[in-house]
Amino acid sequence: MKVKVKVYGTLLTYVAEQKEEHELEVAEPVTAGELLKHLGIPEEEVWLLSVGKRQVSTSYEVTEGEELSIFPPVTGG
Amino acid sequence: MTSGGYRGKILKVNLTDRTINVETPDENFYRLYYGGRALIAHYLLKEMKPGADPLGPDNVLVFATGPLTGGPFAGSGRNSVGARSPLTGAYGDGEAGGYWGAELKRAGYDAIVIHGQAAEPVYLWIKDDQVQIREASHLWGKKTADVEEAIKNELDEKGVRITQCGLAGENLVRYACVVNDLTHFAGRSGMGAVMGSKRLRAIAVRGTEPVPMADAAAVRELGRWLSQNVQDLAGGMRDLGTTGTVMSLNISGGLPTHNFRDGHFAGAEKITGETMRDTILKDRDTCFACPIFCKRVVETDEPYRVDPIYGGPEYETLAALGSLCGVDDLGAVCKAAELCNAYGLDTISTGVSIAFAMECFEAGLLEAKDTEGKSLHFGNSQALVELVEQITRQEGLGALLARGVKAAAEDIGPEAIALAMHVKGQEIPMHEPRLKHGLGLGYAVSPTGADHCHNLHDTAYTKAGGALKDIHPLGILEPIPADDLSLDKVRLYKQVTNWRTFSNCSVQCYFVPWKPHQTLALIQGMTGWNASLLELVQVGERAVNLTRCFNLREGFTAADDYLPERFCEAFTSGPLEGVAIDREALENARIAFYRMSGWDDDGVPSREKLYDLGLGWLAEDMAN
Numbered sequence: 049m050k051v052k053v054k055v056y057g058t059l060l061t062y063v064a065e066q067k068e069e070h071e072l073e074v075a076e077p078v079t080a081g082e083l084l085k086h087l088g089i090p091e092e093e094v095w096l097l098s099v100g101k102r103q104v105s106t107s108y109e110v111t112e113g114e115e116l117s118i119f120p121p122v123t124g125g
Numbered sequence: 126m127t128s129g130g131y132r133g134k135i136l137k138v139n140l141t142d143r144t145i146n147v148e149t150p151d152e153n154f155y156r157l158y159y160g161g162r163a164l165i166a167h168y169l170l171k172e173m174k175p176g177a178d179p180l181g182p183d184n185v186l187v188f189a190t191g192p193l194t195g196g197p198f199a200g201s202g203r204n205s206v207g208a209r210s211p212l213t214g215a216y217g218d219g220e221a222g223g224y225w226g227a228e229l230k231r232a233g234y235d236a237i238v239i240h241g242q243a244a245e246p247v248y249l250w251i252k253d254d255q256v257q258i259r260e261a262s263h264l265w266g267k268k269t270a271d272v273e274e275a276i277k278n279e280l281d282e283k284g285v286r287i288t289q290c291g292l293a294g295e296n297l298v299r300y301a302c303v304v305n306d307l308t309h310f311a312g313r314s315g316m317g318a319v320m321g322s323k324r325l326r327a328i329a330v331r332g333t334e335p336v337p338m339a340d341a342a343a344v345r346e347l348g349r350w351l352s353q354n355v356q357d358l359a360g361g362m363r364d365l366g367t368t369g370t371v372m373s374l375n376i377s378g379g380l381p382t383h384n385f386r387d388g389h390f391a392g393a394e395k396i397t398g399e400t401m402r403d404t405i406l407k408d409r410d411t412c413f414a415c416p417i418f419c420k421r422v423v424e425t426d427e428p429y430r431v432d433p434i435y436g437g438p439e440y441e442t443l444a445a446l447g448s449l450c451g452v453d454d455l456g457a458v459c460k461a462a463e464l465c466n467a468y469g470l471d472t473i474s475t476g477v478s479i480a481f482a483m484e485c486f487e488a489g490l491l492e493a494k495d496t497e498g499k500s501l502h503f504g505n506s507q508a509l510v511e512l513v514e515q516i517t518r519q520e521g522l523g524a525l526l527a528r529g530v531k532a533a534a535e536d537i538g539p540e541a542i543a544l545a546m547h548v549k550g551q552e553i554p555m556h557e558p559r560l561k562h563g564l565g566l567g568y569a570v571s572p573t574g575a576d577h578c579h580n581l582h583d584t585a586y587t588k589a590g591g592a593l594k595d596i597h598p599l600g601i602l603e604p605i606p607a608d609d610l611s612l613d614k615v616r617l618y619k620q621v622t623n624w625r626t627f628s629n630c631s632v633q634c635y636f637v638p639w640k641p642h643q644t645l646a647l648i649q650g651m652t653g654w655n656a657s658l659l660e661l662v663q664v665g666e667r668a669v670n671l672t673r674c675f676n677l678r679e680g681f682t683a684a685d686d687y688l689p690e691r692f693c694e695a696f697t698s699g700p701l702e703g704v705a706i707d708r709e710a711l712e713n714a715r716i717a718f719y720r721m722s723g724w725d726d727d728g729v730p731s732r733e734k735l736y737d738l739g740l741g742w743l744a745e746d747m748a749n
């Protein structure tokens with residue numbers, strides 16, 4: 049199945065060519081955590097995962113056509 | 126003197142008797158206070174009469190750089206502006222990027238200390254060792270871009286850099302900011318009003334001597350390394366600047382919305398950094414020697430004309446003038462931001478003041494007769510823009526809001542006090558304590574009132590990732606949940622705050638991803654000192670104690686270290702529904718922070734603690 053992944057901010061460092069949007073062909077079922085591994089993004093660098101603007105955990109099963117967003121921690125200054 | 130990093134001269138100007146002097150402190154002075162916050166607090170404690178009116182001639186206004194300012198590497202273009210704050214009555218400062226700080230160093234000064242009050246509007250013109258107090262009546266009442274242009278034209282000198290207070294400062298709006306290089310703002314604490322009260326409209330600087338470096342090769346090498354790796358290290362900051370955080374904060378439930386009543390904004394997608402980038406972003410801007418370019422430049426024509434000369438909003442501004450006021454019209458948010466910039470208003474305090482008025486209106490505490498018939502419901506974008514004008518000119522409801530939410534609420538009545546989102550009178554910035562509980566402790570105990578800059582952002586340290594590894598040298602090894610307020614969190618807060626306060630003394634940009642050992646190498650390379658990380662952390666802690674003692678001297682007590690009650694009430698909707706700060710845990714954390722700091726349970730530093738920090742003179746002053 050096809051799933052979309054969007055990578056934000058400093059996490060782009062981990063993905064090839066710092067590409068923001070990815071469309072991945074993966075075998076069902078796939079969890080958000082497995083998609084992180086697939087892209088090579090270390091889980092400890094991730095603050096927030098979301099699907100359809102709702103926060104999800106690494107064990108969330110991403111289904112066909114859904115988009116997973118991956119965010120780094122927010123600081124301020 | 127040091128072999129580098131400093132110019133060894135402090136310019137002292139008295140605007141009452143129009144005298145100009147130069148002080149040349151010895152090396153030990155610089156090594157104890159470094160620059161920025163510690164240096165400013167030192168001058169306020171030594172030279173400001175206790176109890177001085179923040180808007181009177183006895184307040185002391187300091188423009189300070191640090192040992193890194195003007196160096197050839199990212200993050201070195203900053204300056205700090207401090208005085209007794211007219212917004213809080215406490216120690217106040219704000220910090221800005223841009224070019225002015227580096228130019229002041231090139232002109233030969235590490236800081237400017239201003240006393241007195243001019244009889245008529247003036248500006249300072251500093252060309253290396255030539256310093257003039259010049260007439261500025263013709264600049265009074267003008268927008269910042271017009272003043273910038275007028276001064277540059279009349280000085281007819283290439284490369285002049287200007288800092289100024291804006292119309293809001295002239296009109297003594299309590300949260301007027303100081304604007305340098307037109308698009309950089311020492312935003313917080315009302316330093317623009319202090320400038321305005323002294324009738325000092327601007328300081329123009331031109332310097333021709335590079336800042337000396339003890340080990341130029343080492344410093345340049347680090348600067349080059351960052352430039353070469355900038356895409357990997359800070360590509361996200363270049364792409365979206367700080368505005369990239371709107372979306373994730375909204376998803377997490379921590380996007381300040383409707384005067385902090387909510388943490389989730391239905392219209393957030395319309396005001397994200399991504400939306401701005403894909404629609405009205407015209408350019409990216411930067412500061413002295415910085416390859417990151419995190420600053421925004423926006424332009425719109427319809428229905429609001431937003432002039433790109435004033436830059437564009439950062440995260441704090443998008444949230445304060447956007448979600449906090451329930452406004453999802455990006456054009457209106459950018460127009461309100463442009464006006465704040467053109468008039469010299471802090472966008473955070475402006476947004477919080479307007480959101481406060483909107484909630485008061487919805488609660489029936491302000492009525493149509495108070496708002497000249499305006500309906501001040503959340504989301505009214507036209508009212509947002511109009512109120513920025515009114516606040517600047519102290520007209521209508523603007524006259525009340527120009528005093529800050531604390532004073533405004535006291536005028537409106539007891540029910541309004543619960544809606545006034547501030548600590549010590551400083552409006553809360555756009556970071557939600559119910560998402561980051563340690564940050565809530567930080568708001569409570571901060572010397573400048575609610576402040577996000579020298580504060581802990583708990584969400585960075587909840588996992589064993591790179592952010593945590595960065596602070597291993599500060600002794601922090603284990604991740605801690607964001608909603609924790611245990612003794613371990615207090616320790617994390619204390620270490621991170623001392624470190625970030627050191628950045629306020631080296632006057633260095635927080636956004637440049639220098640690791641602690643690289644910052645140390647930059648300090649060593651600039652100054653030639655055999656500095657250690659311990660030394661740098663102690664400088665931060667010294668600044669925390671200097672500002673604490675200043676506030677105690679001005680009558681502040683532990684009772685002023687509070688958090689607005691709203692944060693101890695649970696969200697009723699959104700991803701953080703049911704989450705609140707535990708009042709008792711916060712109280713315990715506050716006392717624990719005092720004790721870890723070597724303060725008594727009333728928050729007073731012990732005599733021994735001050736001696737421990739090399740501040741024996743202050744221990745003796747405090748005892749008398």
Ligand code: SF4
Pocket residue numbers: 199200201202222223410411412415416417418419420634635636637
């Ligand atoms: S990171 Fe941004 S704010 Fe900091 S110095 Fe660079 S451009 Fe200026």
